[in-house]
Amino acid sequence: MKNYLILIISIFFIVPFCSYSQNQSDNDFKEEAKAIEKLTIKSIKLRQQVNPESENEELIKEMKILDSTLLHKVTLFLNEYGWKSKKEIGELANMGLLLAIQHSSTEEMESFKEIVERAYQEDKVEKSSYALYVDRLKVRNGLPQIYGTQFYYDEKSASLRFNEIEDFENVNKRRKKVGLAKIEKYAKKNNIVMN
Known part of the structure; x- marks a missing residue:
C-alpha cells in the first residue's frame, strides 16, 4: 500500500512536469523559428538595396x-x-x-x-536553394559551378558575368532538375553578359 501511494504521488508530480517541459520546448522552438524568420526578412530587404556595381560600405x-x-x-x-x-x-x-x-x-x-x-x-x-549553396561553395573553392547561379562584376568590361560553369552545354538540363529557369532567361533578368 505504501509503495502504491508513493507511485501515485510520483505520477502526480512527474506527468505535469513532463507536459510543462514539452510545452516549454515547443514554445522555445517556435520563438527561435520566428526570430530566424524576422532576421531573414530583414536580410532579404537589405540585399535588395545592394547594387553589385557600386559598393555602399x-x-x-x-x-x-x-x-x-x-x-x-x-x-x-x-x-x-x-x-x-x-x-x-x-x-x-x-x-x-x-x-x-x-x-x-x-x-x-x-x-x-x-x-x-x-x-x-x-x-x-528547396532544390533551387540547394543549387545556390552548391554553386557558391564550388566558386569559393575555385571550382566551376554546376547550375550557373553565381556571377560577378567584371570591372574591365563594366558588366556582370557568370563564374565558370562546368559542362555549359548541359547546364539547362541541370537547372531544370532543380526548378531553375533557363540560363539565358536568368542572364537576361539579372543583366548578365553571356560569353
Missing part, C-alpha cells in the same frame, strides 16, 4: 552584422532542433537556415555541408 557593414547575427541564431537552432522543413517552421524561417549558411565564410559553409546535404536528401531544402 555602410550597407555592406550592416549586412555583415546581420549575416553574423542570423548565422549565430541558425547555428544554435540547428544544434538544438536539427534542420526543419518549411512545413514545420514556415517558408521564410526554412529559407533563413540556408541563407545564413550561404552568407557565411567558406570554412563555415564547409562545416555545414553534411547537414545541408542530409536536409536536401530529406526534402527539407
